[in-house]
Amino acid sequence: MALRAASILPSAISVHKEGKLNSSLKESSFNGAFVSKNVKSDFSSLVIGTKELRRKSSFGPIRAQTATVAPSVTDATQDGKKTLRKGTVIITGASSGLGLATAKALADTQKWHIIMACRNFLKAEKAAKSVGITKENYTVMHLDLSSLDSVRQFVDTFRRSGRPLDALVCNAAIYLPTAKEPTYTADGFELSVGTNHLGHFLLSRLLLDDLQKSDFPQKRLIIVGSITGNTNTLAGNVPPKANLGDLRGLAGGLNGLNSSAMIDGGEFDGAKAYKDSKVCNMLTMQEFHRRYHEETGVTFSSLYPGCIATTGLFREHIPLFRILFPPFQKYITKGYVSEEEAGNRLAQVVTDTSLTKSGVYWSWNKNSASFENQLSQEASDAEKARKLWEVSEKLVGLA
Numbered sequence: 004m005a006l007r008a009a010s011i012l013p014s015a016i017s018v019h020k021e022g023k024l025n026s027s028l029k030e031s032s033f034n035g036a037f038v039s040k041n042v043k044s045d046f047s048s049l050v051i052g053t054k055e056l057r058r059k060s061s062f063g064p065i066r067a068q069t070a071t072v073a074p075s076v077t078d079a080t081q082d083g084k085k086t087l088r089k090g091t092v093i094i095t096g097a098s099s100g101l102g103l104a105t106a107k108a109l110a111d112t113q114k115w116h117i118i119m120a121c122r123n124f125l126k127a128e129k130a131a132k133s134v135g136i137t138k139e140n141y142t143v144m145h146l147d148l149s150s151l152d153s154v155r156q157f158v159d160t161f162r163r164s165g166r167p168l169d170a171l172v173c174n175a176a177i178y179l180p181t182a183k184e185p186t187y188t189a190d191g192f193e194l195s196v197g198t199n200h201l202g203h204f205l206l207s208r209l210l211l212d213d214l215q216k217s218d219f220p221q222k223r224l225i226i227v228g229s230i231t232g233n234t235n236t237l238a239g240n241v242p243p244k245a246n247l248g249d250l251r252g253l254a255g256g257l258n259g260l261n262s263s264a265m266i267d268g269g270e271f272d273g274a275k276a277y278k279d280s281k282v283c284n285m286l287t288m289q290e291f292h293r294r295y296h297e298e299t300g301v302t303f304s305s306l307y308p309g310c311i312a313t314t315g316l317f318r319e320h321i322p323l324f325r326i327l328f329p330p331f332q333k334y335i336t337k338g339y340v341s342e343e344e345a346g347n348r349l350a351q352v353v354t355d356t357s358l359t360k361s362g363v364y365w366s367w368n369k370n371s372a373s374f375e376n377q378l379s380q381e382a383s384d385a386e387k388a389r390k391l392w393e394v395s396e397k398l399v400g401l402a
């Protein structure tokens with residue numbers, strides 16, 4: 004495609020200094036980032052004011068641009084320049100938190116139509132209105148990731164809409180830290196791994212075809228990861244730690260009957276199940292990259308957007324946690340980011356022309372500049388990724 008990268012996002016995208024950052028990175032992780040020595044010496048500087056963040060975020064200035072919306076992938080304008088049609092992006096769990104903030108950031112560019120793939124139609128509609136996403140920029144489509152039938156139906160409905168697919172963001176998740184006993188998806192999988200990993204696994208496998216067919220210059224499949232699944236960080240060492248073991252529980256169907264409800268075959272622990280599911284998300288992204296990047300040209304990415312301590316993710320946690328967690332992250336770990344900032348970060352991974360490298364787990368440093376982060380040993384284990392892929396495709400009925 005002879006389109007110039009700049010035609011996708013013509014604004015100044017300038018703050019990424021991956022090469023420079025990487026060369027000075029030290030393996031000492033605090034804020035989800037392997038921070039350089041000079042950053043490390045001043046933890047307070049890991050957090051900067053929202054205004055400053057907005058200024059420094061490479062996504063910020065895009066909002067001020069006047070967008071050009073063209074009906075087909077490229078359209079000649081009067082002055083002979085080619086412009087790009089609006090992209091279509093599916094965001095799962097766009098009814099709150101990070102997903103909603105990302106939808107808002109992308110809608111504000113006027114360059115994207117957002118398919119809000121949500122389990123609660125009314126909530127999603129209200130959420131879109133509440134943040135001021137205008138009608139022509141979004142469509143709500145029903146998706147319940149805790150049912151494989153619903154995933155297949157969603158794919159069907161999306162295809163019948165006739166829209167091309169240019170980006171898919173697997174964002175939705177549930178976290179059940181206080182559950183004493185496992186609960187299950189419609190298909191009988193433990194609910195957190197069933198929703199966060201298996202639902203998204205089926206969705207992204209089915210939609211890869213659609214992404215491949217798109218004529219958009221950059222096609223992306225993003226699966227949201229997290230620091231808490233990475234045991235090479237302090238946050239990833241807070242018990243219970245993620246550990247997939249030899250996948251015996253998953254291979255047994257994760258059903259708590261003839262197999263454990265936990266991937267590693269152990270006793271049920273809701274917080275661990277969530278962290279395990281995030282490891283699955285990060286491994287899946289890398290396995291997609293190895294299997295399909297060259298063949299399809301799709302960019303596969305994951306990210307840790309920062310600690311968005313105010314979202315609905317913590318709704319099942321005890322009230323005291325919900326009160327203390329935001330100030331703890333703001334003033335003690337300094338890993339806190341606002342929903343708006345986190346949404347801008349994920350929106351960058353969707354559109355930024357400097358984030359085209361595939362197979363990368365993105366994080367952001369104190370200046371809100373993105374860099375390629377390193378995953379833990381388990382979350383980058385290629386053999387485990389392959390096994391996870393094969394077991395997962397059996398469970399979701401693809402093999």
Ligand code: LMG
Pocket residue numbers: 030031032180181234235236237240241242243274324327328331335
């Ligand atoms: C579990 O408990 C529950 O058991 C589980 O059900 C689930 O809810 C799960 O993640 C959710 O949590 C976690 C519990 C145990 O942690 C706490 O709840 C901590 C509360 C007590 C904290 C004490 C002091 C903190 C001071 C802050 C004061 C502000 C108050 C805000 C509190 C808000 C809550 C966050 O956790 C523990 O066992 C505590 C010990 C945790 C320390 C973990 C650090 C491990 C460090 C290991 C070093 C490894 C180095 C790696 C570095 C890599 C570098 C290359």
Ligand code: NDP
Pocket residue numbers: 095096097098099100101102120121122123126146147148149173174175176177198227228229230281307308309310311312313314315316317
């Ligand atoms: P929220 O709870 O605010 O958002 C989660 C979204 O997922 C909601 O829209 C929710 O829908 C949706 N969802 C849950 N279950 C299903 C389902 N069965 N089918 C369809 N949608 C579902 O949490 P966050 O915004 O914080 O989380 C978004 C992502 O960010 C997750 O992948 C999480 O792991 C990741 N993340 C979050 C961090 C944080 O600090 N908050 C840090 C690192 C990563 P509904 O509105 O109907 O409940």
Ligand code: PMR
Pocket residue numbers: 033034035178180229230231232237238241274277278309310311336338
């Ligand atoms: Mg954690 C040092 C930095 C740091 C960061 C960036 C996070 C992020 N956390 C950090 C440290 C700590 N946390 C420490 C030292 C403790 C012990 C006091 C701690 C505790 C803690 C709990 C109990 N943290 C938590 C919990 C949760 O229930 C959250 C969780 O694990 O959800 C799975 C959580 C988180 N801490 C984070 C982030 C980003 C989360 C939640 C979200 C996620 O991974 O998606």
